[in-house]
Amino acid sequence: MTQSNRIAGGQIDRTRTLSFTFDGVAYRGHPGDTLASALLANGVRLMGRSFKYHRPRGPISAGSEEPNALVELREGARREPNTRATVAELFDGLSADSQNRWPSLSFDAMSIKDRLSSFLTAGFYDTTFRWPASFWEKVYEPIIRKAAGLGAMSRLEDPDQYDKGFLHCDLLIIGAGPAGLAAALSAGRAGAQVILADEDFRMGGRLNAETHEVGGMTGAGWAVQAVSELSHMPNVRLMPRTTIIAAVDHGIYGAVERVSDHLAVPAPGKPRQILWRIYSRRAILAGGATERPIAFENNDRPGIMLAGALRAYANRWGVAVGRRAAIFTNNDDGLRTAADLKAKGVEVRVIDVRKGEEVVDSSGRLGLKSVTIRSGGRLETFPCEALGVSGGWNPNVNVASHHRGRPVWEPAIEAFVPGQGDIPGLAAAGAAAGRFSTRAALETGAAAAEEALSDLGLAVPARDLPQAEDGAYAIEPKWYVAGGKGRAWIDQQNDVTLKDVKLAHQENYTSVEHLKRYTTLGMATDQGKTANVLGLAVMAGLTGKSIPETGTTIYRPPYTPVAMGTLAGRSRGQEFKPKRLTPSHHWASEQGAVFVEVGMWLRAQWLPRPGETTWRESVDREVLQTRRSVGICDVTTLGKIDIQGRDAAAFLDKVYANNFASLAVGKCRYGLMLREDGIVYDDGTTARLGEHEYVMTTTTANAVLVFRNLEYARQCLYPDMDVQLISTTEAWAQFSVAGPNARRLLQKIVDQDISDAALPYMGCKEITVCGGLRARIFRISFSGELAYEIAVPTRYGDALIREMVAQGAEFDAVVYGTEALGVMRVEKGHVAGNELNGQSSALNMGLGKMVSRKKDSIGMVLSQREGMTDPDGYRLVGVKPVNSAEKLTAGSHFLDKGAAPVMANDLGWLTSVVYSPHLGSSIALGYLKKGDERRGARLRSVNLLAKTEVEVEIVSPHFFDPEGERLRG
Amino acid sequence: MAEHRLKPLTPLGHDRPETVSIGPVTLTEVVDQALASLAARQGREEEVAQKAKAAGIPLPAAARAEPGTPYGAFWLSEQSWMVEAPYASHEDIRAILLPLFGDAASITEQTDAWVRFDVSGSDLSAMFERLCNVDLRAAPDNLATRTVIEHMGCYLVRRARDRLSVFGARSSAAALWHALETAAHSAY
Numbered sequence A: 001m002t003q004s005n006r007i008a009g010g011q012i013d014r015t016r017t018l019s020f021t022f023d024g025v026a027y028r029g030h031p032g033d034t035l036a037s038a039l040l041a042n043g044v045r046l047m048g049r050s051f052k053y054h055r056p057r058g059p060i061s062a063g064s065e066e067p068n069a070l071v072e073l074r075e076g077a078r079r080e081p082n083t084r085a086t087v088a089e090l091f092d093g094l095s096a097d098s099q100n101r102w103p104s105l106s107f108d109a110m111s112i113k114d115r116l117s118s119f120l121t122a123g124f125y126d127t128t129f130r131w132p133a134s135f136w137e138k139v140y141e142p143i144i145r146k147a148a149g150l151g152a153m154s155r156l157e158d159p160d161q162y163d164k165g166f167l168h169c170d171l172l173i174i175g176a177g178p179a180g181l182a183a184a185l186s187a188g189r190a191g192a193q194v195i196l197a198d199e200d201f202r203m204g205g206r207l208n209a210e211t212h213e214v215g216g217m218t219g220a221g222w223a224v225q226a227v228s229e230l231s232h233m234p235n236v237r238l239m240p241r242t243t244i245i246a247a248v249d250h251g252i253y254g255a256v257e258r259v260s261d262h263l264a265v266p267a268p269g270k271p272r273q274i275l276w277r278i279y280s281r282r283a284i285l286a287g288g289a290t291e292r293p294i295a296f297e298n299n300d301r302p303g304i305m306l307a308g309a310l311r312a313y314a315n316r317w318g319v320a321v322g323r324r325a326a327i328f329t330n331n332d333d334g335l336r337t338a339a340d341l342k343a344k345g346v347e348v349r350v351i352d353v354r355k356g357e358e359v360v361d362s363s364g365r366l367g368l369k370s371v372t373i374r375s376g377g378r379l380e381t382f383p384c385e386a387l388g389v390s391g392g393w394n395p396n397v398n399v400a401s402h403h404r405g406r407p408v409w410e411p412a413i414e415a416f417v418p419g420q421g422d423i424p425g426l427a428a429a430g431a432a433a434g435r436f437s438t439r440a441a442l443e444t445g446a447a448a449a450e451e452a453l454s455d456l457g458l459a460v461p462a463r464d465l466p467q468a469e470d471g472a473y474a475i476e477p478k479w480y481v482a483g484g485k486g487r488a489w490i491d492q493q494n495d496v497t498l499k500d501v502k503l504a505h506q507e508n509y510t511s512v513e514h515l516k517r518y519t520t521l522g523m524a525t526d527q528g529k530t531a532n533v534l535g536l537a538v539m540a541g542l543t544g545k546s547i548p549e550t551g552t553t554i555y556r557p558p559y560t561p562v563a564m565g566t567l568a569g570r571s572r573g574q575e576f577k578p579k580r581l582t583p584s585h586h587w588a589s590e591q592g593a594v595f596v597e598v599g600m601w602l603r604a605q606w607l608p609r610p611g612e613t614t615w616r617e618s619v620d621r622e623v624l625q626t627r628r629s630v631g632i633c634d635v636t637t638l639g640k641i642d643i644q645g646r647d648a649a650a651f652l653d654k655v656y657a658n659n660f661a662s663l664a665v666g667k668c669r670y671g672l673m674l675r676e677d678g679i680v681y682d683d684g685t686t687a688r689l690g691e692h693e694y695v696m697t698t699t700t701a702n703a704v705l706v707f708r709n710l711e712y713a714r715q716c717l718y719p720d721m722d723v724q725l726i727s728t729t730e731a732w733a734q735f736s737v738a739g740p741n742a743r744r745l746l747q748k749i750v751d752q753d754i755s756d757a758a759l760p761y762m763g764c765k766e767i768t769v770c771g772g773l774r775a776r777i778f779r780i781s782f783s784g785e786l787a788y789e790i791a792v793p794t795r796y797g798d799a800l801i802r803e804m805v806a807q808g809a810e811f812d813a814v815v816y817g818t819e820a821l822g823v824m825r826v827e828k829g830h831v832a833g834n835e836l837n838g839q840s841s842a843l844n845m846g847l848g849k850m851v852s853r854k855k856d857s858i859g860m861v862l863s864q865r866e867g868m869t870d871p872d873g874y875r876l877v878g879v880k881p882v883n884s885a886e887k888l889t890a891g892s893h894f895l896d897k898g899a900a901p902v903m904a905n906d907l908g909w910l911t912s913v914v915y916s917p918h919l920g921s922s923i924a925l926g927y928l929k930k931g932d933e934r935r936g937a938r939l940r941s942v943n944l945l946a947k948t949e950v951e952v953e954i955v956s957p958h959f960f961d962p963e964g965e966r967l968r969g
Numbered sequence B: 001m002a003e004h005r006l007k008p009l010t011p012l013g014h015d016r017p018e019t020v021s022i023g024p025v026t027l028t029e030v031v032d033q034a035l036a037s038l039a040a041r042q043g044r045e046e047e048v049a050q051k052a053k054a055a056g057i058p059l060p061a062a063a064r065a066e067p068g069t070p071y072g073a074f075w076l077s078e079q080s081w082m083v084e085a086p087y088a089s090h091e092d093i094r095a096i097l098l099p100l101f102g103d104a105a106s107i108t109e110q111t112d113a114w115v116r117f118d119v120s121g122s123d124l125s126a127m128f129e130r131l132c133n134v135d136l137r138a139a140p141d142n143l144a145t146r147t148v149i150e151h152m153g154c155y156l157v158r159r160a161r162d163r164l165s166v167f168g169a170r171s172s173a174a175a176l177w178h179a180l181e182t183a184a185h186s187a188y
Helices: A035-041 A109-115 A124-128 A135-147 A177-190 A205-209 A219-231 A308-319 A332-343 A438-455 A496-504 A512-519 A533-543 A564-568 A583-589 A615-628 A650-656 A703-717 A742-747 A794-811 A818-828 B045-055 B092-102 B170-187
Strands: A020-021 A027-028 A068-074 A080-084 A095-098 A164-175 A194-197 A236-239 A242-247 A252-258 A273-285 A287-293 A305-306 A324-329 A347-352 A358-361 A370-374 A378-383 A386-390 A391-393 A408-410 A415-417 A426-428 A489-491 A595-599 A601-606 A630-635 A638-646 A670-673 A680-689 A691-696 A724-727 A732-738 A764-769 A773-778 A787-793 A874-881 A893-895 A910-918 A921-929 A938-943 A950-956 B019-022 B023-030 B033-040 B072-077 B081-085 B105-109 B114-120 B144-149 B152-161 B163-169
Touching: A020 A035, A027 A035, A027 A703, A035 A308, A109 B023, A124 A135, A124 A236, A135 A533, A135 A703, A164 A177, A164 A252, A164 A438, A177 A194, A177 A205, A177 A219, A177 A236, A177 A273, A177 A438, A194 A242, A205 A308, A236 A921, A242 A273, A273 A438, A273 A564, A287 A308, A305 A308, A308 A324, A308 A332, A308 A386, A324 A332, A324 A358, A324 A370, A332 A347, A332 A386, A358 A680, A426 A438, A496 A512, A496 A533, A496 A615, A512 A533, A512 B114, A583 A794, A583 B033, A601 A818, A615 A630, A615 A818, A615 A910, A630 A794, A630 A818, A638 A650, A638 A703, A638 B105, A650 A691, A650 A703, A670 B144, A680 A773, A691 A703, A703 A724, A732 A742, A732 A794, A742 A787, A742 A794, A773 B092, A787 A794, A787 A950, A818 A910, A818 A921, A874 B092, A893 A910, A893 A921, B019 B170, B023 B170, B033 B045, B033 B072, B033 B092, B072 B144, B072 B152, B081 B092, B092 B105, B114 B170, B144 B170, B152 B170, B163 B170
Parallel strands: A020 A095, A164 A194, A164 A273, A194 A236, A273 A426, A305 A386, A324 A347, A324 A386
Antiparallel strands: A020 A027, A068 A080, A068 A095, A242 A252, A252 A273, A287 A391, A358 A370, A370 A378, A408 A415, A595 A601, A630 A732, A638 A691, A638 A724, A670 A680, A680 A691, A732 A787, A764 A773, A773 A787, A874 A921, A874 A950, A893 A938, A910 A921, A938 A950, B019 B023, B023 B114, B033 B081, B033 B105, B072 B081, B114 B163, B144 B152, B152 B163
16 A cells, blocks of 8 residues: 555654554555554554444544554554554554454444444443343343453463563653653753653654744754753653653652563563653653544544644644545634645645534545535535544643542633642643643743752753744634534543433433443543543533533543553562572472472472372371371471560560560470450460570461561560560571481481480570581470471571481481471361461460460450450360261361251351371361360261261360370470 | 581572673672671660771661671661671671670671672663662662562662672572562663
8 A cells, every 4th residue: 555645744754664554454654653643644544443333433633542543453462452553653564453343344243333323322231231130241241242342352471571660850750742841951951860751752742743943943853952952961861652650649650661562572581661660859740731622413433633633643744634624623723733734735624613613514434525514504515534623622630630639620721720739749831731832831841840940959040941932822612513413422432422411411410420430431541531521511511510610530540551461560470479498499399399389488288209199198108207207397487586685585575475584595485476456366486595585486477477566566565675686587497307216317417415304395505517517406396296496507408408318218207398297286286377367366276374464465455355255265176077087178167966057056167177197087176166165075067168067076186195295205 | 617517508509609691780699798687785885886896897877888897787777787797707607796795786697598699780770770669870889778679678788889789588589589680681
């Protein structure tokens, strides 16, 4: 195809030609083109079908406000639906397809809906598809979704990468038009740290689309010169292709930088987009204005555009959308388009509202062929391929309203402007502030920068602005053309018509928020940038209220659509969160261990041996071998907190419910930690290593929480206590060595005597291992066996487990994972995460006596509340099936025999269930009402979800070695 | 130090530390450094300052680092610092520091709690602005600050305009290394 509508001029590089396809047809364009400008240059006006009625549509704008020209860009996994052709930068090999049509864009079978439009008014779906309710999800919604809608997802994983980052500046300038450039020059020359961001790939804003001179040169030429000066300032960061999407709190702005969207494929290792968080001390909104249409019958045909867009295509991209054009305007700016087009040889007819003229209809099935004009009571038809419509300009107040501030109506320009001070530190300038002439933009931009500079205590340079036009902006309000029988479109993206707004009024949905939800006006990808003010002006007319009384809907981020991948950044797949590896990880990987995620840690869950086909075989072996001889388990993941200071003992007495002041040096003690409301939240062992030195262990899951709570207690609750805390979780590789042969194995490793006399139960000491490496040993047990925990500096953890495995060979030592650990702790009746469930007290756990009432500790008082001490409350019990062949299911509830499975009869539930290879049956821990009085009772364990029911016997939670003889051995 | 038969692994799990160059930056895993936290006990702040001075241990101001031989240090929090020394001479760093401070300070061995990656090269801010919320362009050359990189709590210690150390939890060394490499590839 030839570029039949390409005319002279514009800021495109005609020395290079780019090839691209649209719906499979090959076209050519130039660097500097957007997909929309290149298609228009090739005579293609039809670019899409509308959302609801499948009306043929072309672009109405030349920017990010575009509601119509939405395409699927690229192919395969990189295909992206709903991309605005008006901002998609052309590159060689680009492929795009139209969407929401079948079988083709020019013949769309679903356009039958357009014929049925009188039935499909606002509210149609809500009111029609209500019955039967069960049909909605399975029948109605899929059909409606298929018929309506936008582009389709590729359903393939996005192959690109997205970064997130942080930037800091004195002054963020949003928009690089005349106001933004003037502001950046002032602030940059003053030495401030400046970020100048613009969503366009070419800085200059409207200067690129106008023919006015600035400083004796073209506006675009002046913009190039200004950008060049700024690019040489080390304190100025120019960010083209960057949209400020949100104003957050405290001077923080969200920005999306499209790093690689103008390339066929991102360079290796480079992100496609970056989501920046910009910390600014001051900000200037210089984001320009968006033109608004005037609604009239059939005002949505391809070729009908906003007048400023028609002018931009001619001036910036060298494109005449048609050789004959009409301009329908209610203000002087529309006349500019007429003048510029005439100067480029286009035949132009002006229809000026202010002279009593109006466009009342149009014709052309797939593109504009003519408009019908009413002038002085006469109707006439003017054949043309393009119509530029200007109903005035709306300042882009969006970002300035992200803190829910409402914009202010400015009667002189018949538009809303940003409210003053809605966002602290943000000022608007140029067209965004309703100052539309180039001169006013330059001046307000410079003035905003000067104000920011003086606020920040920086020297304000002398103002040096170029000469520029300062034309008046004479506007007479005109929102729609009355009297048409057909449909006049207000929101083209959502197919909302004048009649829909009238219907909303009839149905009493007169609030703008109700209007939005009833008609969908202002929803979807363009968020009503060209439609909102028009819609609410129509509603204002219907209700007899003024426009400011009618008000706007809330402006919310993001300013333009953001891909989900950009929000996710690097946090996906294996990079979703960092992994923490234990010191024995490499060794365990070599053994083929199966790992489980515990928070960010990867822990060996079990270590299968050749021939084992199920996890149970591996776990049973690990348990039996440990209880028979000796087992080794990496317990580095338990939180370790070093606690020192003169008041360390008193501090422990505060944070633990049980007594710690009496703990002797060289001894360990099990401790319970309560929340302030008296509920148990963590447990662990604390060892006293010296007079004023302790090391506390926490559960793996709560390591960070406990540390944070301890810091809070130290800094805020007990600031007078002399206590210092630091985490040492990572500093020591720690292994549990458990089983009857634990001591014999360790004695081959440890250089000192660890006999029962030298290191009794619950003792701890600093030792050396393997010929002199400093280490710590604690004689504590979670498994109920004779057990120790041994710790060495982490870099030696890998060597230590290899050494222990080698030295343990003579005892048939085994390394066990978290699953076997869980089995052994249930066999011993120790509580863990399932029992520390955030709703259970020490009394519930059978540990009520541990909460000392002789001292004050966090949670002690509230643990004595009524209800917490209920003698009929839950108590931890052991559970086993009457028929040992039957399996228990965690989460099952206890019921009396014959009791119906309803809440009123509920007696409690099973918290932890394991298979005990030692007992040869399924066993469990559970919370049972009056559990301590029900030993020996037989109950039903019922699980309505798993549809299981097992007769169980209530027993002591200590299934194995209840007297604890083994661990003292 | 005593001879023993155990062989250490680097935080990245190898015999020798890693190093890689990406564009203008070089990432290096540093293992020849011993660390201990030093916190003054209540009411003993002045005494700790004097003893540190006598021992040649710098106690830099908030958010600052100070180099030295054999001791350098960076600030952690109010009256609390991380003391750095060569591993070869100070492997058991706590045992060496304890006699210098007696019971005036709480001292905890931190050597293997951390992985240290040094990053050197021009324009480090281009890489670190994609990693953390630290404004390296405005930061002084001896900055020491706590920050978060890809969910991982880290200390950033700037050694010179073109060189800094990232301290992260040793267990997530591989994840942190990956984050640094990825950011370098992205930035340069």
